[in-house]
Amino acid sequence: MIELINIRKSFGEKVILQDVSAKMEAGKTNLIIGASGSGKTVLMKCMVGLIKPDSGQILYNGKDFTAMDDMEKKPIRQEIGMLFQGSALFDSMTVEENVMFPLDMFARGNYKEKRKRMQECLDRVNLKDANKKYPAEISGGMKKRVGIARAIVLNPKYLFVDEPNSGLDPQTSLVIDKLIKDLTAEYNITTVVNTHDMNTVMESGDHIMYMHQGLKQWEGSNKDIIFAKDKKLNDFIFASEFFQDIKEMRQSEYFQDNKWRGGKQEGGNKTNS
Amino acid sequence: MEFKFFYHFGRFILMIKGMFSRPENMRMYWKEFMHQCTDIGVGSLGIVFIISLFLGAVTTVQTAYQLVAGFIPKSTIAQIVRDTLILELAPTMVCIVLGGVVGSKIASELGNMRISEQIDAQEIMGINTKAYLIGPKILAALITIPCLVVIAAFLGIWGGLQAGMLSGIISSEEYMKGLRAAFDGYNVFVMLSKAFTYSFIISSIPAYYGYNVTGGALEIGRASTKAVVVSCILILFTDYLLAAMLL
Ligand SMILES: Nc1ncnc2c1ncn2[C@@H]1O[C@H](COP(=O)(O)OP(=O)(O)O)[C@@H](O)[C@H]1O
Numbered sequence: 001m002i003e004l005i006n007i008r009k010s011f012g013e014k015v016i017l018q019d020v021s022a023k024m025e026a027g028k029t030n031l032i033i034g035a036s037g038s039g040k041t042v043l044m045k046c047m048v049g050l051i052k053p054d055s056g057q058i059l060y061n062g063k064d065f066t067a068m069d070d071m072e073k074k075p076i077r078q079e080i081g082m083l084f085q086g087s088a089l090f091d092s093m094t095v096e097e098n099v100m101f102p103l104d105m106f107a108r109g110n111y112k113e114k115r116k117r118m119q120e121c122l123d124r125v126n127l128k129d130a131n132k133k134y135p136a137e138i139s140g141g142m143k144k145r146v147g148i149a150r151a152i153v154l155n156p157k158y159l160f161v162d163e164p165n166s167g168l169d170p171q172t173s174l175v176i177d178k179l180i181k182d183l184t185a186e187y188n189i190t191t192v193v194n195t196h197d198m199n200t201v202m203e204s205g206d207h208i209m210y211m212h213q214g215l216k217q218w219e220g221s222n223k224d225i226i227f228a229k230d231k232k233l234n235d236f237i238f239a240s241e242f243f244q245d246i247k248e249m250r251q252s253e254y255f256q257d258n259k260w261r262g263g264k265q266e267g268g269n270k271t272n273s
Numbered sequence: 274m275e276f277k278f279f280y281h282f283g284r285f286i287l288m289i290k291g292m293f294s295r296p297e298n299m300r301m302y303w304k305e306f307m308h309q310c311t312d313i314g315v316g317s318l319g320i321v322f323i324i325s326l327f328l329g330a331v332t333t334v335q336t337a338y339q340l341v342a343g344f345i346p347k348s349t350i351a352q353i354v355r356d357t358l359i360l361e362l363a364p365t366m367v368c369i370v371l372g373g374v375v376g377s378k379i380a381s382e383l384g385n386m387r388i389s390e391q392i393d394a395q396e397i398m399g400i401n402t403k404a405y406l407i408g409p410k411i412l413a414a415l416i417t418i419p420c421l422v423v424i425a426a427f428l429g430i431w432g433g434l435q436a437g438m439l440s441g442i443i444s445s446e447e448y449m450k451g452l453r454a455a456f457d458g459y460n461v462f463v464m465l466s467k468a469f470t471y472s473f474i475i476s477s478i479p480a481y482y483g484y485n486v487t488g489g490a491l492e493i494g495r496a497s498t499k500a501v502v503v504s505c506i507l508i509l510f511t512d513y514l515l516a517a518m519l520l
């Protein structure tokens with residue numbers, strides 16, 4: 001579990017994060033959603049320690065990560081896997097060397113075992129016939145998969161994913177989302193995903209945090225996000241054409257009166273007819 | 274171009290200090306070190322070969338042109354060629370050229386890794402990227418570049434002989450005689466001191482600029498230009514310092 005307590009961050013005069021607190025639970029896909037520039041990436045980088053917050057604490061299973069020095073951070077960092085927005089693959093290495101790299105650096109065991117683990121991870125993300133290719137030679141979706149394989153190769157307890165769907169077609173996006181969701185449940189990982197993709201939100205938002213201009217505006221799950229009352233959140237989620245139907249449905253008398261919550265069969269029949 | 278000397282100097286020192294930590298995995302560091310030795314050392318052999326031959330040749334021809342007085346023996350030409358090459362041309366000229374070749378390579382490699390977040394990715398894995406990415410480069414430079422300078426001195430002297438014979442300025446016997454006359458081993462010490470100092474400059478300054486790139490791809494080019502300019506100026510500056518101190 002990761003706990004954020006009153007995280008603040010400014011770059012110069014510009015306030016990016018103002019007092020963000022949250023809990024990211026294990027075995028769940030925790031989503032941070034919000035418009036571009038709302039501070040999602042900065043928040044994630046604070047969590048993994050790439051950016052130092054001005055104030056506030058980040059607790060990994062109760063241990064204060066922000067108060068540690070580089071040496072103390074190392075053991076926690078080895079339990080963190082991260083997929084960057086641009087995949088951040090090492091472009092001087094082939095796909096399999098990329099996935100081997102964390103193993104070579106940190107894992108015990110002989111070459112054969114490491115290769116087996118590497119192949120396992122590449123199979124897990126369903127990447128075939130790309131072992132010997134360089135990052136420049138594969139597509140965006142494949143890069144993300146390699147990135148995921150590299151992030152999970154050391155069996156992380158924490159997985160951070162920054163915009164897994166940016167630059168991907170909807171179909172590939174779904175595959176990547178499902179992969180992240182499955183991995184999270186399979187290995188009981190605390191997963192944090194930054195996204196502004198509503199498909200992802202509906203598909204895998206066990207716990208959703210909506211960021212607006214550096215503030216946590218709303219928190220909940222994909223079950224209640226559609227009916228959330230927050231004005232800004234509504235503007236954000238219904239901006240997508242995909243959700244116009246739902247918006248119209250919501251605006252119908254039936255939902256306005258809030259009959260759908262308490263009201264039983266009567267209301268249901270009305271809209272159906 | 275802003276000139277924030279103390280700011281950069283302080284950050285540079287911090288970077289060097291940050292390099293010293295226990296390697297996460299000695300084998301990987303060794304592999305990276307060998308890789309850098311090949312890249313920096315073997316990769317620069319060709320250019321060193323060419324420039325040192327021509328430096329020797331030109332020095333011979335021009336020294337002969339300047340020594341017009343008849344009473345000076347021809348072998349003096351070889352002596353002068355030998356000493357200028359060892360004292361100045363082999364270390365300084367070669368390192369200035371290498372500063373361009375190796376420096377821009379180091380700066381753009383690290384700059385690219387920074388911009389595409391590859392450095393961040395390693396940092397998150399728990400790797401001290403200063404130690405892993407910069408350390409082996411500086412160490413490889415400190416070992417291979419002085420070797421290149423020694424090779425350059427030999428090749429330059431040989432090139433001088435070839436040029437001398439080709440243009441009929443000096444015979445090979447006279448040249449050899451000159452080479453053996455009044456040889457001072459201390460000059461070799463000066464050459465190596467220069468070579469080591471320059472190697473450090475050539476590798477660490479571009480590493481500093483590359484590692485700290487911020488912004489976009491355009492900044493990578495700017496950082497490597499800046500790195501090469503600053504290392505060249507520093508080489509010439511320390512050249513003067515070392516000459517004043519050691520000679
Ligand atoms: N290193 C930085 N220096 C200055 N400003 C930054 C830096 N990183 C991000 N910002 C600013 O912080 C804001 C939030 O950025 P970001 O977290 O990347 O947004 P997003 O929610 O799209 O991921 C942006 O306005 C951006 O300009």
Ligand SMILES: [Mg+2]
Pocket residue numbers: 040041085162163194
């Ligand atoms: Mg972002």
